[in-house]
Amino acid sequence: MGWYNKRLAKSIWVFHVSASPCNNCDIEILDLLTPAYDLERFGIKLVGSVRHADVLLVSGIINQKVAPKVKKLYEQAPKPCFVVGIGTCPSSGCCFKDSYNKTEKFQEVIPIDLYIPGCPPKPENMIEGIMKLVEVLNG
Numbered sequence: 001m002g003w004y005n006k007r008l009a010k011s012i013w014v015f016h017v018s019a020s021p022c023n024n025c026d027i028e029i030l031d032l033l034t035p036a037y038d039l040e041r042f043g044i045k046l047v048g049s050v051r052h053a054d055v056l057l058v059s060g061i062i063n064q065k066v067a068p069k070v071k072k073l074y075e076q077a078p079k080p081c082f083v084v085g086i087g088t089c090p091s092s093g094c095c096f097k098d099s100y101n102k103t104e105k106f107q108e109v110i111p112i113d114l115y116i117p118g119c120p121p122k123p124e125n126m127i128e129g130i131m132k133l134v135e136v137l138n139g
């Protein structure tokens, strides 16, 4: 676990990957940046490039169009990179589970380390989930 400590000894940077969601989870992720939740007070920063990310926040389902893009983004992220599924979509497909549009499970495209369920999850739950991930990784 030593290398986790070194990797996450400072602020963790997160990158948001919106696959094919209804966008409600994405709006809740943006809420994290508002003064009401102020994600950066925990040292967690939303970054604009996947190449700077320690953690990927993924939302939505996988369809034919986004599958190669999501895979490529994961490959471009520096390793170790941890993936957090935001909302019920990445785990079960939620209301899209029987959709013609859903081609495969998220986990078949990239590994997901943690799920934060909800449709959409509250910003407080997302903060708690990310903090728990950091806690677990730091032993």
Ligand code: SF4
Pocket (backbone or CB within 6 Å): 021, 022, 023, 024, 025, 026, 059, 060, 086, 087, 088, 089, 094, 095, 118, 119, 120, 121
């Ligand atoms: S979990 Fe619910 S709110 Fe989030 S993207 Fe899926 S359907 Fe939308």
